[in-house]
Amino acid sequence: MTTLWGGRFEGAADPLFRRFNDSLPFDHRLLRQDVEGSIAWAGAIAAAGVLTPDERDRLQAALRELLSEAEANPAAVLASGEEDVHSYVESRLVARVGPLGKKLHTGRSRNDQVATDLRLWLRERLGELLSLVRSAQAALLGLAEREQATPIPGYTHLQPAQPLLLAHWCLAYFEMLDRDAERFIDAFGRTNICPLGSGALAGTAYPIDRAKLAEGLGFDAPTANSLDAVASRDFALEALAASAICAAHLSRLAEDLIVYASAEFGLVTMADAFSSGSSLMPQKKNPDALELIRGKFGRILGAFTGLAVTLKGLPLAYNKDLQEDKEPLFDATEHLALCLRVLAPLLDTLIVNRDRCRVAAGAGFANATDLADYLVARGVPFRDAHDAAGRLVRAAIARSARLEDLPLAEMKSVCPAIEQDVFSRLTLEAVLARRDVPGGTAPARVAQALRDARARLSRAEEGGST
Numbered sequence: 001m002t003t004l005w006g007g008r009f010e011g012a013a014d015p016l017f018r019r020f021n022d023s024l025p026f027d028h029r030l031l032r033q034d035v036e037g038s039i040a041w042a043g044a045i046a047a048a049g050v051l052t053p054d055e056r057d058r059l060q061a062a063l064r065e066l067l068s069e070a071e072a073n074p075a076a077v078l079a080s081g082e083e084d085v086h087s088y089v090e091s092r093l094v095a096r097v098g099p100l101g102k103k104l105h106t107g108r109s110r111n112d113q114v115a116t117d118l119r120l121w122l123r124e125r126l127g128e129l130l131s132l133v134r135s136a137q138a139a140l141l142g143l144a145e146r147e148q149a150t151p152i153p154g155y156t157h158l159q160p161a162q163p164l165l166l167a168h169w170c171l172a173y174f175e176m177l178d179r180d181a182e183r184f185i186d187a188f189g190r191t192n193i194c195p196l197g198s199g200a201l202a203g204t205a206y207p208i209d210r211a212k213l214a215e216g217l218g219f220d221a222p223t224a225n226s227l228d229a230v231a232s233r234d235f236a237l238e239a240l241a242a243s244a245i246c247a248a249h250l251s252r253l254a255e256d257l258i259v260y261a262s263a264e265f266g267l268v269t270m271a272d273a274f275s276s277g278s279s280l281m282p283q284k285k286n287p288d289a290l291e292l293i294r295g296k297f298g299r300i301l302g303a304f305t306g307l308a309v310t311l312k313g314l315p316l317a318y319n320k321d322l323q324e325d326k327e328p329l330f331d332a333t334e335h336l337a338l339c340l341r342v343l344a345p346l347l348d349t350l351i352v353n354r355d356r357c358r359v360a361a362g363a364g365f366a367n368a369t370d371l372a373d374y375l376v377a378r379g380v381p382f383r384d385a386h387d388a389a390g391r392l393v394r395a396a397i398a399r400s401a402r403l404e405d406l407p408l409a410e411m412k413s414v415c416p417a418i419e420q421d422v423f424s425r426l427t428l429e430a431v432l433a434r435r436d437v438p439g440g441t442a443p444a445r446v447a448q449a450l451r452d453a454r455a456r457l458s459r460a461e462e463g464g465s466t
């Protein structure tokens with residue numbers, strides 16, 4: 001096996017070091033991008049007078065051929081034993097076109113090459129993540145629309161707090177994912193800049209039209225500083241940060257549903273298609289899909305942390321430490337994509353136990369705040385109203401009853417301001433309807449929020465892709 005750098009060396013590399021140093025086992029995933037970048041580079045150095053038009057055409061045709069050949073037989077790429085994807089492409093090129101192939105690397109370094117490849121790769125992955133986030137958002141809206149009238153208990157501290165519409169819960173996650181989508185779009189903007197022409201670190205010594213090169217590869221602009229271009233990976237770190245935040249949102253959603261699906265809550269049931277059983281306990285139906293979504297956050301945040309630590313304190317410019325950027329980026333974004341892909345059909349098939357939801361939403365004294373509000377409307381200062389409602393909750397607990405089951409006389413004995421009309425204020429419908437502010441859970445507000453979210457999502461799906 002010849003290397004790209006053998007001239008300086010007398011002795012061969014130790015096989016263990018070779019294995020340690022080689023990145024082909026994972027950077028083969030950049031093959032298409034490496035070929036794409038090489039085709040553009042051949043064009044750029046031809047324009048700079050390094051290649052004749054005929055040489056350029058032969059190189060570009062050979063690059064295209066070797067790409068289709070490699071895509072048809074990916075195992076052969078791995079079996080080639082080359083050091084990295086760049087060495088692989090160059091050696092196949094030389095095998096096809098002979099000495100001409102050795103001209104391609106004129107004025108280029110693997111340093112600007114790999115930074116370009118990774119940006120080309122990531123911008124595609126960011127586009128994919130964005131569209132998967134949009135699909136998950138669509139699934140949340142689908143669930144919200146199906147369950148527009150379904151109340152659920154709302155929790156703080158995982159204790160019953162105030163009732164909500166299930167659609168309101170869906171819209172909460174819709175908003176989180178909307179911001180995740182914006183973060184991916186933002187990360188795309190800083191990723192889509194072209195390092196090619198930066199050379200090893202100081203800028204290429206050939207008169208390359210970098211703006212044209214960048215444009216030809218679909219980048220928004222060339223990078224502004226060659227040192228920064230080859231040494232920085234914050235574009236990848238940013239994608240991992242956005243991925244970790246998105247994964248954190250998915251893990252909260254998963255946890256909510258795991259709790260709601262437990263026998264004790266019983267608010268929802270997972271479709272068989274997204275549950276598994278136990279090898280020992282025949283009755284079990286476990287929310288494994290959700291548990292994995294919850295659990296993936298660990299590896300995704302781990303990828304962010306790993307790359308951040310790799311970058312910290314690294315002297316300019318390129319250092320081999322940077323080869324460690326790829327696996328976490330590949331792995332974390334792949335697993336986030338998987339989570340999003342599973343989430344959408346899981347939500348589509350979620351069974352909502354509507355009767356159970358309604359009963360639970362009306363339990364737990366979740367209308368106690370409304371009792372206090374009722375007293376406020378009758379002139380009782382809020383602090384006193386809060387105290388009276390709290391004492392009535394205690395009275396109801398003593399009777400194993402709901403607040404609205406207490407006889408009026410008993411209520412009056414705690415707070416004389418209470419009248420018969422209190423009962424109509426304590427119903428689930430009344431409690432929900434009173435949260436009638438923008439962003440509140442009143443059914444009319446939720447219906448409006450749903451329409452707004454639908455419109456926003458279709459606008460995003462039409463125009464907002466990266």
Ligand code: ARG
Nearest residue numbers: 023084110111114318322323
């Ligand atoms: N495999 C290397 C990487 O992933 C490619 C760049 C090598 N550059 C170098 N100067 N050795 O970072």
